[in-house]
Amino acid sequence: MPGEIQCLRDEGVGSLDGSCLGRVCDQRQMNLNLIASWYRRCRLHHRAFCEEATVSAKYLPPNFRVIDLQEARIVRAPRNCIYATISYRWGEHEMSTPMPTSKRKDVRIDAFGREWIRLPPTIPRTIADAMNLARCLGIRYFWNDSLCIVQDIVEDVTSQTASMDAVYSSAVVTIVAATSPHADFGLPGMSIPRRYRQVSAKVKNYELAVAFPKYHDLDTKEHTIWNTRGWTLQEKILSRRLIFITDYQVYFKCNNAVWSEDVFAETGRLSTSPRSHPNPFSWVAARNGLPEKRIPFHYRFLDTLLDGSLNIHIKRPFLGQFPNYAAVVKNYTQRALSFESDRIRAIQGVLNTLDIGPFYAGLPDQFFRLALLWQPPFESTCEENQAGLPSWSWTGWKIKSGCVWTERDTRYANRPSSQYRYTGPKDDAQSPNDFHVLTNRGYSVIGRKQRAGKQPNITPLISRYLDRQRILLHFGTTSGKFFFAHSRPPYPLNSEAFVLHDIVDSLQRCVGEILIAPSLVQRLPAPCTFLKLGSGLGVEQAGISTKYLEYENPDGDGSRDLRHPSSCEIVNVMLVRKLGKKLYKRIAVGKIVTTAWQLSGLFRKEVFLA
Numbered sequence: 105m106p107g108e109i110q111c112l113r114d115e116g117v118g119s120l121d122g123s124c125l126g127r128v129c130d131q132r133q134m135n136l137n138l139i140a141s142w143y144r145r146c147r148l149h150h151r152a153f154c155e156e157a158t159v160s161a162k163y164l165p166p167n168f169r170v171i172d173l174q175e176a177r178i179v180r181a182p183r184n185c186i187y188a189t190i191s192y193r194w195g196e197h198e199m200s201t202p203m204p205t206s207k208r209k210d211v212r213i214d215a216f217g218r219e220w221i222r223l224p225p226t227i228p229r230t231i232a233d234a235m236n237l238a239r240c241l242g243i244r245y246f247w248n249d250s251l252c253i254v255q256d257i258v259e260d261v262t263s264q265t266a267s268m269d270a271v272y273s274s275a276v277v278t279i280v281a282a283t284s285p286h287a288d289f290g291l292p293g294m295s296i297p298r299r300y301r302q303v304s305a306k307v308k309n310y311e312l313a314v315a316f317p318k319y320h321d322l323d324t325k326e327h328t329i330w331n332t333r334g335w336t337l338q339e340k341i342l343s344r345r346l347i348f349i350t351d352y353q354v355y356f357k358c359n360n361a362v363w364s365e366d367v368f369a370e371t372g373r374l375s376t377s378p379r380s381h382p383n384p385f386s387w388v389a390a391r392n393g394l395p396e397k398r399i400p401f402h403y404r405f406l407d408t409l410l411d412g413s414l415n416i417h418i419k420r421p422f423l424g425q426f427p428n429y430a431a432v433v434k435n436y437t438q439r440a441l442s443f444e445s446d447r448i449r450a451i452q453g454v455l456n457t458l459d460i461g462p463f464y465a466g467l468p469d470q471f472f473r474l475a476l477l478w479q480p481p482f483e484s485t486c487e488e489n490q491a492g493l494p495s496w497s498w499t500g501w502k503i504k505s506g507c508v509w510t511e512r513d514t515r516y517a518n519r520p521s522s523q524y525r526y527t528g529p530k531d532d533a534q535s536p537n538d539f540h541v542l543t544n545r546g547y548s549v550i551g552r553k554q555r556a557g558k559q560p561n562i563t564p565l566i567s568r569y570l571d572r573q574r575i576l577l578h579f580g581t582t583s584g585k586f587f588f589a590h591s592r593p594p595y596p597l598n599s600e601a602f603v604l605h606d607i608v609d610s611l612q613r614c615v616g617e618i619l620i621a622p623s624l625v626q627r628l629p630a631p632c633t634f635l636k637l638g639s640g641l642g643v644e645q646a647g648i649s650t651k652y653l654e655y656e657n658p659d660g661d662g663s664r665d666l667r668h669p670s671s672c673e674i675v676n677v678m679l680v681r682k683l684g685k686k687l688y689k690r691i692a693v694g695k696i697v698t699t700a701w702q703l704s705g706l707f708r709k710e711v712f713l714a
Contacts, residue, residue: 108314108315109312109313109314109315110125110126110312110313110314110315110366110367111125111126111310111311111312112125112126112127112128112304112310112311112312112313125367125368126311126312126313126315126366126367126368127365127366127367127368128302128304128313128366129298129302129316129352129353129365129366130293131297131298131300131301131302132293132297132298133293133294134292134293134294134298134349134353134354134365135354135365136237136240138365139237139240139241139347139354139356140240140241140242141370142347142356142363142370143241143276143277143345143347143356145370146345146356146358146360146361147276150358150359150360150361153358153359153360154344154345154358154359154360155344161184161185161270161274163267163270164181164267164270164271164274165263165264165267165270166263167180167259167260167263167264168180168181168252168264168267168271169181169219169221169247169252169253169254170185170187170245170246170247170252171223171235171245171246171247171248171251171252172244172245173235173238173239173243173244173245173246174244176223177220177221177222177223178206178220178221178222178223178251178252179218179219179220179221180218180219181245182245185245185274186243186244186245186276187243187244187245187246187247187274187275187276188234188237188238188241188243188245188246188247188275188276188277188278188279189246189247189248189271189272189275189277189278189279189339189343190230190231190234190246190247190248190278190279190280190281191272191278191279191280191281191330191336191339191340191343191346192230192231192234192280192281192284192287192330192336193281193284193285193286193287193329193330193333193336194250194286194287194442195285195286195287195289196286196287198285198286199228199286199287199288200288201226201288203228203250203287204224204226204227204228204250204251205250205251205255206221206250206251206252206253206254206255207254207255207256208254208256208257210222210254211254221251221254223251224251227251228286228287228288229287229288229289229290229291229295229296230281230284230286230287230288230289230290230291231248231250231251231287232295233290233291233294233295234246234248234279234281234291236294237279237291237294237347238277238279241277243276243277247271247275249264250287252264253265265449265452266449266452267453268338268339268342268452268453269338269342269452269453269454269456269457270453271453272338272339272342272343272453273342273343273344275343275344276344276345277343277344277345277346277347278339278340278343278344278345278346278347279291279347279349280330280336280339280340280346280347280348280349281330281349282322282328282329282330282331282348282349282350283299283328283329283330283349283350283351284329284330284349285329291349292349292350292351293349293353293354294349298350298351298352298353299351299352300316300351300352302314302316302366313366315366315367316352316353316364316365316366317352318364319348319355319357319362319364320362322348322350322352322355323348328350331439332439332440333439333440333441334436334439334440334441334446334447334450334451335441335446335450336439337432337435337436337439337450337451337454338450338451338452338453338454341432341454342453342454342457344358344359345357345358346358353365353366423471423514424459424460424470424471425458425459425460426460426468426470426471426474426514427514428458429455429458429460429468429471429475430508430509430514432451432454433451433466433478433498433506433507434506434507434508435506436450436451436454436506437498437503437506437507438503438504438505438506443491444489444490444491444493444502445491445492445493447466447489447491447493447499447500448465448466448493448499451466455468464497464541464548464550464575464577465493465494465496465497465499465500465575466497466498466499467496467497469550469551470551472539472550472551473539473637473638474509474513474514475509476496476637476678476693477509477510477513477637477676477693478498478507478508478509478693479507479508479509479510479602479619479692479693480501480503480504480505480507480508480602480619481505481506481508481602482602482603482604482619483601483602483603484503484504484505484506484601484602485502485503485504485600485601485602485621486501486502486503486504486602486621487501487502487600488500488501488502489501489502492572492573492574493573494573494575494576494577494713494714495689495690495691495713495714496577496678496690496713512640512641512642512644513640513676538550538551538579539551539577539578539579540560540577540578540579541575541576541577541578542559542560542562542570542575542576542577542578542712543570543574543575543576544570544571544574546559547559547560547578560578560710562712563684563685563686563687565683565684565685565687566684566686566687566712569683569687569712569714573714576712576713576714577711577712577713578710578711578712578713579711580708580709580710580711581635581636581637581708581709581711582635582636582706582707582708582709583633583634583635583636583706583707583708583709584633584634584636584677584696584701584704584705584706584707585631585632585633585634585704585705586607586608586609586615586616586631586632586634586696586704587607587608587609587610587612587630587631587632588605588606588607588608588618588620588625588628588630588632589605589606589607589608589612589614590605590606591603591604591605591622591625592604592605592606592645592647595622596622597622597623597625597626598622598623598626599621599622599623600621600623601621601622602619602620602621602692603619603620603621603622604617604618604619604644604645605617605618605619605620605622605625606645606647607634607694607696609649609700609704610631613649613651613652613700614647614648614649615648615649615652615696615697615700615701615704616643616648616674616675616677616694616695616696616697616700617643617644617645617694617695618677618679618692618693618694618695619692619693619694620679620691620692620694624691624692628679628681628691632679633679633680633681633682633688634677634678634679634680634694634696635677635678635680635688635709635711636675636676636677636701637676637677637678637693638675638676639673639674639675639676639698640673640674640675640676640695641671641672641673641674642669642670642671642672642674643669643670643672643674643695643697644669644670645669647669648669648672648697649700650666652672652697652699652700653666653667653668653669653672653697653699654666654667655667669697672697672698672699673697673698673699674695674696674697674698675695675696675697675698675701676693676694676695677693677694677695677696677701678690678691678692678693679691679692679693679694680711680713683714686709686710686711686712687712687714688711688712688713688714689713689714690713
């Protein structure tokens with residue numbers, strides 16, 4: 105990666121903090137004294153921005169364990185524990201030996217009744233290096249998932265993976281193995297040398313060097329393995345401070361600053377940049393009890409978290425934290441998981457910080473009807489992940505470019521009511537009155553403060569799906585039958601890319617549009633079944649038949665005008681495939697103009713979505 109030329113500091117000059125002059129990086133060893141000074145400087149000067157763990161620490165699970173670096177053993181975390189943690193890739197299949205983990209048989213009780221676990225004789229190098237770095241920072245306790253969670257105790261795994269928001273928010277610093285492909289690789293600049301050497305030379309009377317990439321340049325999936333993994337997103341989002349270790353150098357990132365080994369940028373002054381404000385995903389309990397108008401602006405929709413990479417551009421107060429949710433889900437669904445069954449668990453910590461829940465298969469209670477309209481981006485691929493997750497949620501699919509919500513859908517979303525129910529513009533009796541979630545544990549009404557509901561009668565087939573998938577979506581709505589026309593622009597019939605297709609009636613008149621793969625269209629029966637999810641306004645394309653755009657001129661002269669497709673009332677629909685009596689699966693979502701929907705011969709249906 106080509107770098108800029110920077111001028112190095114003059115050794116004869118005193119303190120150059122904040123001067124932004126260059127600093128030489130040692131390829132063999134990271135500057136441990138400098139990194140420790142960053143940590144101390146942040147804790148001293150950034151208290152209001154980076155010292156926020158008092159609330160989240162109270163919600164650490166009762167079985168929370170840490171490694172006592174002084175005693176070299178795993179213990180129950182003491183009260184008000186100050187600890188560091190690590191964010192890394194296990195990559196066990198690339199290691200020469202199995203990943204050491206703590207098991208039930210390893211748990212010991214000392215003479216005072218205190219639980220402890222002996223550390224394994226050999227600790228993978230990436231983890232061992234991070235533990236040594238924590239010692240250099242003066243931190244006694246360290247948390248690591250493989251060792252501090254007893255892997256064969258179900259309650260341990262369940263409670264701690266569900267509490268990742270508290271675990272990472274409470275840590276004083278997270279050490280990031282950004283370029284280490286597996287747990288035994290080591291941290292560059294600790295047990296192994298860094299891959300890249302800084303080039304420097306003396307030109308006339310100046311010491312010059314090639315600057316390494318900036319933090320924001322490396323903080324992408326193209327440049328670090330760490331940014332491609334599903335679990336690491338919430339670790340990145342929830343951490344108060346990151347020590348970001350790469351093959352170039354070490355970077356320090358907190359809510360107020362970004363510092364690196366190759367530049368004198370440290371200062372005790374607080375940044376005035378809008379990106380330096382507190383994390384909008386800081387632990388939600390810290391915001392509970394605040395009335396809506398008192399919740400700070402940056403908590404609602406400020407794109408500070410990933411330094412702009414979330415691309416949160418929808419700033420509508422009535423959407424609350426939905427833009428944050430949508431942006432995180434888009435980023436997350438582009439990442440890989442070793443086990444697709446972890447699709448919800450690996451993001452649960454971040455979802456816990458958003459006060460628009462509870463969440464049902466990853467979709468938020470407050471904006472459930474809007475959340476159902478997720479779709480892959482244009483020309484992306486989307487296939488079922490075969491993990492038994494519901495088709496109506498993005499968690500049930502592999503989406504190459506990340507799932508999205510269109511600006512048109514969010515633009516015409518109404519403010520949730522006092523009961524936290526979302527309805528589309530000018531919704532009517534043809535839409536689902538309520539959505540219900542059916543699980544093995546009960547039946548819930550989405551969007552109601554009183555969420556318990558009377559369980560419906562279910563068929564043996566639905567019961568079997570419920571046993572296998574553990575969650576079904578139940579609602580009543582209207583359905584219509586329509587056909588597909590060509591894609592726009594024309595694509596090969598075997599293409600797996602999701603592109604716009606016209607939806608047409610039995611006379612081949614265009615009534616709407618849908619994003620779907622041509623290969624998928626070829627496998628669907630004709631006509632296809634569409635279910636109404638709600639109402640909205642406008643379609644993107646102008647090919648709607650004039651029959652469905654006509655309306656009577658309000659002047660009363662009997663003449664008729666044509667609405668523009670972008671301003672006509674539409675129905676948000678879900679294309680489904682029937683699995684059995686009342687049981688369906690989501691294929692895609694689209695839009696049909698309301699007049700065409702009303703003339704299509706509608707049927708009222710009771711629906712269970714698998």
